[in-house]
Amino acid sequence: MSSLSVLPPECLLKPFPVPQRLMLGPGPSNVPARISAAGAQPMLGHLHTETIEIMNQIKSGIQYAFQTKNRVTLAVSGPGHAAMECAIFNSLEPGDKILIAVNGIWGERASEIAERIGAKVNTVETMAGGYLTNEEIEKALNKYRPAVFFLTHGESSTGVVHPIDGIGPLCRKYSCLFLVDSVAALGGAPICMDEQGIDILYTGSQKVLNAPPGTAPISFSERACHKIFNRKTKPISYFLDLNWLANYWGCDDKPVRSYHHTGPVSSFYALRESLAILAETGLENSWKRHKEVAEYFHKGLEQMGLKLFVQDKKARLPTVTTIVAPPGYDWREITGYIMKTFNIEISGGLGPSAGMVLRVGLMGCNSNKANVDKVLEALADALKHCHKSRV
Amino acid sequence: MSSLSVLPPECLLKPFPVPQRLMLGPGPSNVPARISAAGAQPMLGHLHTETIEIMNQIKSGIQYAFQTKNRVTLAVSGPGHAAMECAIFNSLEPGDKILIAVNGIWGERASEIAERIGAKVNTVETMAGGYLTNEEIEKALNKYRPAVFFLTHGESSTGVVHPIDGIGPLCRKYSCLFLVDSVAALGGAPICMDEQGIDILYTGSQKVLNAPPGTAPISFSERACHKIFNRKTKPISYFLDLNWLANYWGCDDKPVRSYHHTGPVSSFYALRESLAILAETGLENSWKRHKEVAEYFHKGLEQMGLKLFVQDKKARLPTVTTIVAPPGYDWREITGYIMKTFNIEISGGLGPSAGMVLRVGLMGCNSNKANVDKVLEALADALKHCHKSRV
Numbered sequence: 014m015s016s017l018s019v020l021p022p023e024c025l026l027k028p029f030p031v032p033q034r035l036m037l038g039p040g041p042s043n044v045p046a047r048i049s050a051a052g053a054q055p056m057l058g059h060l061h062t063e064t065i066e067i068m069n070q071i072k073s074g075i076q077y078a079f080q081t082k083n084r085v086t087l088a089v090s091g092p093g094h095a096a097m098e099c100a101i102f103n104s105l106e107p108g109d110k111i112l113i114a115v116n117g118i119w120g121e122r123a124s125e126i127a128e129r130i131g132a133k134v135n136t137v138e139t140m141a142g143g144y145l146t147n148e149e150i151e152k153a154l155n156k157y158r159p160a161v162f163f164l165t166h167g168e169s170s171t172g173v174v175h176p177i178d179g180i181g182p183l184c185r186k187y188s189c190l191f192l193v194d195s196v197a198a199l200g201g202a203p204i205c206m207d208e209q210g211i212d213i214l215y216t217g218s219q220k221v222l223n224a225p226p227g228t229a230p231i232s233f234s235e236r237a238c239h240k241i242f243n244r245k246t247k248p249i250s251y252f253l254d255l256n257w258l259a260n261y262w263g264c265d266d267k268p269v270r271s272y273h274h275t276g277p278v279s280s281f282y283a284l285r286e287s288l289a290i291l292a293e294t295g296l297e298n299s300w301k302r303h304k305e306v307a308e309y310f311h312k313g314l315e316q317m318g319l320k321l322f323v324q325d326k327k328a329r330l331p332t333v334t335t336i337v338a339p340p341g342y343d344w345r346e347i348t349g350y351i352m353k354t355f356n357i358e359i360s361g362g363l364g365p366s367a368g369m370v371l372r373v374g375l376m377g378c379n380s381n382k383a384n385v386d387k388v389l390e391a392l393a394d395a396l397k398h399c400h401k402s403r404v
Numbered sequence: 405m406s407s408l409s410v411l412p413p414e415c416l417l418k419p420f421p422v423p424q425r426l427m428l429g430p431g432p433s434n435v436p437a438r439i440s441a442a443g444a445q446p447m448l449g450h451l452h453t454e455t456i457e458i459m460n461q462i463k464s465g466i467q468y469a470f471q472t473k474n475r476v477t478l479a480v481s482g483p484g485h486a487a488m489e490c491a492i493f494n495s496l497e498p499g500d501k502i503l504i505a506v507n508g509i510w511g512e513r514a515s516e517i518a519e520r521i522g523a524k525v526n527t528v529e530t531m532a533g534g535y536l537t538n539e540e541i542e543k544a545l546n547k548y549r550p551a552v553f554f555l556t557h558g559e560s561s562t563g564v565v566h567p568i569d570g571i572g573p574l575c576r577k578y579s580c581l582f583l584v585d586s587v588a589a590l591g592g593a594p595i596c597m598d599e600q601g602i603d604i605l606y607t608g609s610q611k612v613l614n615a616p617p618g619t620a621p622i623s624f625s626e627r628a629c630h631k632i633f634n635r636k637t638k639p640i641s642y643f644l645d646l647n648w649l650a651n652y653w654g655c656d657d658k659p660v661r662s663y664h665h666t667g668p669v670s671s672f673y674a675l676r677e678s679l680a681i682l683a684e685t686g687l688e689n690s691w692k693r694h695k696e697v698a699e700y701f702h703k704g705l706e707q708m709g710l711k712l713f714v715q716d717k718k719a720r721l722p723t724v725t726t727i728v729a730p731p732g733y734d735w736r737e738i739t740g741y742i743m744k745t746f747n748i749e750i751s752g753g754l755g756p757s758a759g760m761v762l763r764v765g766l767m768g769c770n771s772n773k774a775n776v777d778k779v780l781e782a783l784a785d786a787l788k789h790c791h792k793s794r795v
């Protein structure tokens with residue numbers, strides 16, 4: 014071989030320091046020093062005794078956070094989208110029917126994923142900012158008779174927390190699995206997997222849990238496992254195959270954990286620490302704080318003359334607030350101004366709410382009144398200084 | 405809802421300190437403090453200006469490490485197995501033919517993944533510890549006429565570095581894409597993607613690069629992109645769909661990077677730092693050091709009376725050495741003794757080499773003569789103290 018044709022890039026030959034920023038978008042949220050420090054601990058093997066103990070502790074922490082006794086509880090080695098694929102890939106065989114509740118972007122994404130693997134997808138839809146009644150859900154279950162029903166608990170694109178009570182029993186009545194995405198809500202809004210009859214539940218590490226993105230807690234009920242472990246076909250992904258993952262996480266009866274893939278060991282350290290913080294705080298205290306801080310924020314917004322996108326107070330997601338984009342302004346100028354002037358991230362809409370809202374996340378350690386005061390001040394200043402057309 | 409039925413787990417209410425250990429298995433390798441510190445920097449948004457700049461620098465770093473000018477060069481948000489699925493999911497449509505070279509576990513895994521998505525899989529096999537000649541490969545290409553040919557560059561289960569020269573032109577002659585897994589070799593054994601006519605190349609972060617596991621550099625040639633971006637069917641995974649990933653990494657012509665998934669921002673910081681270290685060291689210096697250190701190790705092993713598993717000196721992988729399991733000993737006792745007595749990880753075999761070998765990895769910062777002396781001392785001590793039956 015001749016000498017190298019691609020030279021070392023100049024940009025890598027000098028340091029790239031990362032600035033500190035207040036992360037009040039829909040996630041990732043700020044990572045407390047304690048969690049960063051945990052992630053920076055020495056590397057261990059992905060099957061070393063201590064790593065397995067850490068994974069066992071993560072399992073216990075997820076069982077607590079999800080309020081479940083499910084044996085098959087673990088963290089996927091990837092972001093929330095990998096968990097979404099893990100849930101759908103394992104629970105559906107080609108030709109299986111899935112009913113998807115769509116009231117924002119996450120239902121749309123679940124549909125896209127299920128369609129790709131050859132599932133038959135039906136949707137039950139409502140407008141952005143709204144949610145479905147149990148009557149509407151039962152009607153759709155009765156009509157489509159799906160194998161799996163997908164619902165987003167915290168719809169971060171619209172700022173809606175979807176009611177969960179009563180849907181688990183409906184799914185049992187119609188013999189389907191109840192699959193819930195709680196990436197944006199878990200830890201910040203009440204959800205109890207076992208009591209509410211949820212069969213598959215997942216979340217992300219980078220929202221209320223305040224760990225870096227890259228791992229995704231997930232849990233499967235006995236009913237879900239019964240379907241999954243009796244499939245006729247293998248799941249489409251080896252990397253996300255629950256047979257392998259359950260063994261790697263010690264959730265099966267096999268005496269030895271086989272090598273499947275190399276888990277993100279440092280990210281597991283960080284995830285353990287974030288679950289430890291939740292255990293110390295107490296789930297009910299966390300739910301209460303997120304609710305109070307969100308209500309304090311919503312009151313402040315309304316006092317400024319801003320409007321909340323979600324009309325029904327009960328349906329407002331305590332972790333991510335959607336504000337109607339102030340009339341006459343370009344929302345991009347507002348988020349850009351707040352980033353530049355205050356070094357605070359807030360974001361615009363996503364999917365069905367694109368262009369219609371501003372989104373502010375107050376999640377985990379970021380859920381406190383001091384942050385609310387900061388972001389209210391920043392919003393007031395932005396409305397004063399950004400260009401406003403006549404409306 | 406009633407009060408909580410699952411209580412905070414006791415194990416999370418006390419700290420779990422992680423011990424320091426010399427990681428001389430087949431990976432993950434030790435993470436230098438500089439890389440851990442980079443990963444612990446403040447969290448930013450996955451589409452913030454600075455994050456995009458870091459991703460651009462990672463791209464440049466991968467282009468250097470891979471010796472490629474490919475525009476579609478990025479890091480998958482998952483471990484090496486996710487990159488393997490990304491390569492196979494995108495390059496094959498259902499019914500497409502893939503030819504897989506099997507001389508260890510990685511070819512077996514690639515076969516498993518390709519079969520799951522409905523590709524037609526043929527293999528060309530050779531014994532563990534061996535490699536294929538270009539004549540054997542050409543014969544198989546001619547016989548099976550695949551769309552993709554898969555080869556493992558660094559077969560970490562057997563300790564073989566597979567010759568690459570001449571195979572790229574053969575793949576062109578038979579109009580197939582040349583897909584290479586270099587998870588265990590990249591940075592430690594010479595490979596030049598463009599010059600050697602490789603169409604898809606991927607590696608992991610946790611081997612020679614010394615970053616934590618959880619990201620996987622990958623690159624696609626123009627030929628590969630032509631096939632992938634003109635597919636008739638969508639890739640089976642949304643999370644690993646190259647159309648989306650290429651946009652997220654700024655590898656397409658679109659003016660805006662759309663939200664696809666939340667990248668593991670902290671892991672990107674760490675990966676950037678690991679590529680910076682490689683750029684500072686120089687690829688040729690890194691190759692040379694790994695070769696010299698491995699040869700020094702192999703000489704020491706032979707002086708102790710131990711036998712190398714790979715007969716052909718040229719085919720010995722400089723990053724992971726396979727040693728014939730010492731006759732009369734239980735290999736588990738040896739690795740356990742060395743862990744307990746010296747706090748050094750070395751490992752047993754994997755897949756076709758299970759029970760037959762000991763494996764020692766000397767990768768990235770771990771590739772130095774001081775570590776060789778340590779592991780030789782540990783091995784000598786183990787052979788003295790572990791139980792030996794008559795042979």
